């Protein structure tokens with residue numbers, strides 16, 4: 250039997266729930282399927298700035314999150330090469346003035362329950378198998394439930410919110426990103442009991458750069474716990490797996506400020522180290538006839554700036570806003586998803602470039618060190634705004650400000666004139682290219698930005714089963730259309 254719904258979603262976490270909740274609230278029938286059963290963990294740290302907390306509030310999940318007693322983070326402390334700043338985070342536009350950092354097992358359950366409260370159906374232990382097509386348009390999907398029984402949903406739109414290895418993307422021909430950037434850094438993290446619980450330090454996110462390496466400390470949930478994250482070269486993930494405690498000791502020796510932050514912590518409270526080095530950034534074609542991709546399925550940026558969860562919820566919510574006026578009309582849906590994709594790119598590109606710059610494994614440039622120093626003197630939260638998405642790097646550091654910081658760095662003379670001038674010239678060139686890209690406003694822009702898009706990332710082939718199914722589908726009369734032409738301009 251085929252079940253009729255308005256929107257079918259593959260995936261049941263952040264992007265999926267942020268999409269499903271407002272649609273269901275407006276009376277539309279939304280079914281999301283996830284192969285996991287919640288609570289369920291993810292290999293991910295989970296920092297949210299106030300703008301991310303605000304997305305949780307819009308999703309209706311914040312009361313549940315607050316019941317977990319998370320630390321409410323209102324400060325950011327950033328250092329690099331002797332420069333530092335402590336900033337009060339700017340509240341989000343709805344007045345929420347704190348970030349939260351809730352482990353995924355608990356956070357994602359809150360999100361699922363909030364979406365259900367608003368009428369969305371989230372079906373657990375249900376695995377997506379294939380899309381159905383009608384006249385070149387996606388018409389629904391099939392899935393298998395926990396008992397192995399097959400089901401079919403007919404939908405006006407199918408959304409893949411099924412993460413980076415999106416099966417929906419594979420089946421619509423969008424598996425291979427049209428823009429891909431190699432990550433320089435890996436992630437290694439663990440939880441510890443916070444020796445400074447109850448102080449202002451427990452309301453502060455720490456981003457401590459020592460040479461080429463980043464060390465972070467995030468107060469988490471419940472209050473009194475701390476997440477410690479190292480982001481050095483991506484090969485460090487392998488090193489940490491081979492010799493976890495040796496790696497930990499080496500990194501703490503490399504990071505005196507983080508060691509100081511952890512002074513007095515009880516090692517018996519340390520959890521196991523978790524790690525990954527596989528985090529290339531990408532954009533996929535994210536809309537087509539009868540389908541769309543949201544969250545990590547559609548776009549992923551290096552986790553070094555901690556934007557992915559906020560953006561996954563932002564994408565789900567804004568996609569719902571584009572769909573709400575048109576849910577009954579499939580032609581209008583296809584226009585809306587395409588317009589949404591263009592809107593998503595405009596919104597996410599500055600953060601993509603920012604993360605690409607921070608993933609470079611190198612000592613912070615003298616110009617950016619001056620920017621951090623200057624931020625420490627001003628009453629404006631510059632660095633906080635950058636991580637909090639209140640302003641872009643281009644807004645915070647217009648070219649005259651960058652040039653001024655380059656001159657100050659030259660006068661300070663901590664590094665050679667040659668290094669200071671060369672890195673400043675490279676930074677200014679990258680900033681000019683980013684501005685040019687923004688001005689051109691091309692749909693699915695593929696041209697790499699020097700100093701931001703990093704070559705060398707390899708992309709796996711789509712899962713074998715899907716390749717076989719697509720080959721079969723291609724020979725059938727109902728064959729899906731070829732992968733979207735990524736160079737095509739959005740119609741006026």
Ligand SMILES: Cc1cc2nc3c(=O)[nH]c(=O)nc-3n(C[C@H](O)[C@H](O)[C@H](O)COP(=O)(O)OP(=O)(O)OC[C@H]3O[C@@H](n4cnc5c(N)ncnc54)[C@H](O)[C@@H]3O)c2cc1C
Nearest residue numbers: 260263264283284293294295296377411412544545557558
């Ligand atoms: C190491 C690491 C650290 C990170 N740290 C941060 C951070 O500190 N802050 C931050 O904001 N972001 C961070 N991110 C990014 C963040 O994890 C993601 O952006 C976010 O999880 C995306 O949410 P999503 O809902 O799009 O997808 P996901 O969380 O990936 O959820 C996808 C869901 O789809 C389901 N699914 C997949 N395939 C199928 C199928 N065939 N059938 C049914 N269900 C399926 C999965 O079970 C899963 O539940 C980090 C990422 C990584 C890798």
